[in-house]
Amino acid sequence: MGYVERVLEELEKKNPGQPEFLEAVTGVLNSLKPVIEAHPEYEKAALLERLVEPERQIMFKVPWVDDNGQVHVNRGFRVQFNSAIGPYKGGLRFHPSVNLSIIKFLGFEQIFKNSLTTLPIGGAKGGSDFDPQGKSDAEVMRFCQSFMTELYRHIGPDVDVPAGDIGVGGREIGYLYGQYKRITNSWNNGVLTGKGMTFGGSLIRPEATGFGCVYYGDEVLKHFNESYEGKTIVMSGYGNVAWGIAQKATEYGAKVVTISGRDGYVYDANGINTKEKWDFLVEIRTKNEVKLKDYAEKFGAEFHPGEKPWGKVKADIAFPSATQNEIDEADAKALIESGVKYVFEGANMPTTPGAQKVFREAQVVESPAKASNAGGVAVSALEMAQNSMRYNWTAEEVDNKLKTIMKDIVANSVAAAKKYNLGYDLIAGGNIAGFEKVAEAMMAQGLY
Numbered sequence: 001m002g003y004v005e006r007v008l009e010e011l012e013k014k015n016p017g018q019p020e021f022l023e024a025v026t027g028v029l030n031s032l033k034p035v036i037e038a039h040p041e042y043e044k045a046a047l048l049e050r051l052v053e054p055e056r057q058i059m060f061k062v063p064w065v066d067d068n069g070q071v072h073v074n075r076g077f078r079v080q081f082n083s084a085i086g087p088y089k090g091g092l093r094f095h096p097s098v099n100l101s102i103i104k105f106l107g108f109e110q111i112f113k114n115s116l117t118t119l120p121i122g123g124a125k126g127g128s129d130f131d132p133q134g135k136s137d138a139e140v141m142r143f144c145q146s147f148m149t150e151l152y153r154h155i156g157p158d159v160d161v162p163a164g165d166i167g168v169g170g171r172e173i174g175y176l177y178g179q180y181k182r183i184t185n186s187w188n189n190g191v192l193t194g195k196g197m198t199f200g201g202s203l204i205r206p207e208a209t210g211f212g213c214v215y216y217g218d219e220v221l222k223h224f225n226e227s228y229e230g231k232t233i234v235m236s237g238y239g240n241v242a243w244g245i246a247q248k249a250t251e252y253g254a255k256v257v258t259i260s261g262r263d264g265y266v267y268d269a270n271g272i273n274t275k276e277k278w279d280f281l282v283e284i285r286t287k288n289e290v291k292l293k294d295y296a297e298k299f300g301a302e303f304h305p306g307e308k309p310w311g312k313v314k315a316d317i318a319f320p321s322a323t324q325n326e327i328d329e330a331d332a333k334a335l336i337e338s339g340v341k342y343v344f345e346g347a348n349m350p351t352t353p354g355a356q357k358v359f360r361e362a363q364v365v366e367s368p369a370k371a372s373n374a375g376g377v378a379v380s381a382l383e384m385a386q387n388s389m390r391y392n393w394t395a396e397e398v399d400n401k402l403k404t405i406m407k408d409i410v411a412n413s414v415a416a417a418k419k420y421n422l423g424y425d426l427i428a429g430g431n432i433a434g435f436e437k438v439a440e441a442m443m444a445q446g447l448y
């Protein structure tokens with residue numbers, strides 16, 4: 001049994017009931033095998049064992065009161081996974097499915113994603129099983145205040161800098177940051193990223209993950225002498241990530257025809273291609289009374305309740321942008337039959353290992369989420385830089401930096417795969433390029 005297999009076996013024993021975490025680690029470690037073989041010193045230094053164990057895992061209770069005076073208790077998490085290359089950095093997810101396995105998988109992925117950005121940020125993730133959907137603003141505020149009343153002692157501009165993820169957008173970040181400031185009596189270099197533009201937020205951060213994903217795809221398409229012009233895109237989600245993808249892909253000449261949520265998907269044959277439609281996505285996300293089916297009614301599109309968008313319409317490119325494991329083997333086969341040749345991942349780990357195998361065998365080009373959705377955290381790091389400088393860059397300046405970062409991520413991933421004779425393998429290349437920097441930093445910093 002090789003080093004990687006032994007580490008995976010031990011990991012499985014130590015982490016029962018954490019399928020998402022095991023899935024993420026297995027995917028990464030298997031693709032690192034050529035690197036591990038080339039570096040026998042890693043085994044002696046137990047580098048992989050140290051890499052898969054979070055530096056710190058914090059779990060706490062979050063009591064809050066609803067509008068009727070009823071008290072509820074949710075569970076809060078922050079997993080500070082790896083600080084080898086910078087302060088812990090990663091989003092907070094508020095969603096009923098949140099548990100330790102999901103936060104650990106996201107935190108583990110974040111280590112390599114943050115490394116790929118080339119910026120000095122370590123990996124972390126946090127969140128709660130609180131569901132902001134259906135809650136009033138006042139309830140969301142009280143929950144955020146209670147959550148931060150514990151979290152504040154574990155974060156700081158040089159320690160850990162949280163941001164948003166599913167269920168945590170500008171509103172939640174505002175409430176969390178307000179409570180942080182109240183408790184600490186300090187602006188503390190912004191502490192959270194994704195803040196509002198009037199209190200330290202960076203221009204382009206709301207769009208960054210989606211824009212970055214489209215920029216990443218553009219580089220890949222160029223490699224195959226193709227472009228977005230005239231292509232049809234199927235996409236899941238309608239949130240922060242999907243919103244940015246719809247805008248930028250439209251600007252690049254493609255037509256995005258689907259959005260989706262927990263309750264089904266919408267097919268808009270005319271394309272999700274106007275400011276009015278993009279603004280409506282924000283309304284679905286932020287207003288309890290507006291739902292996906294209202295989009296269909298308002299814009300003359302089709303709503304398909306209870307269904308996923310995969311393989312239902314002819315398309316060239318898929319951007320899964322909702323949640324983990326949302327494309328399984330059957331979905332992958334359906335996507336291939338519908339004509340899809342490229343899958344650019346907006347969501348974290350949206351394809352199951354079985355789906356990845358199907359894509360690989362059919363020579364569908366797939367990006368790993370940690371590379372193609374790194375634009376969000378990259379602009380978060382630019383927000384940290386602007387906050388430290390007490391200065392704001394223009395939207396154009398931030399967007400240009402984002403484009404360069406995404407271009408470099410593709411180039412570095414391709415080069416890493418080439419170095420190990422793996423061909424044009426964006427998944428292995430992304431994992432290897434992200435890992436190499438972290439491994440070097442861990443080896444240089446001694447045992448910790």
Ligand SMILES: NC(=O)C1=CN([C@@H]2O[C@H](COP(=O)(O)OP(=O)(O)OC[C@H]3O[C@@H](n4cnc5c(N)ncnc54)[C@H](OP(=O)(O)O)[C@@H]3O)[C@@H](O)[C@H]2O)C=CC1
Nearest residue numbers: 165166167209237238239240241261262322347348373376
């Ligand atoms: N925000 C960011 O900057 C970044 C986000 N990501 C990843 O992108 C993905 C989307 O995040 P984001 O756009 O920020 O989140 P949002 O909360 O803004 O949107 C989430 C979207 O996903 C859908 N969704 C959530 N859970 C499910 C589910 N179980 N089944 C089907 N649809 C679901 C939501 O629909 P509904 O409301 O109906 O559930 C909604 O459309 C996540 O994987 C996140 O980790 C990655 C990098 C950065």
Ligand SMILES: O=C(O)CCC(=O)C(=O)O
Nearest residue numbers: 090091163165376377380
């Ligand atoms: O902006 C950030 O710090 C984190 C974004 C995020 O959660 C992610 O990249 O998955």
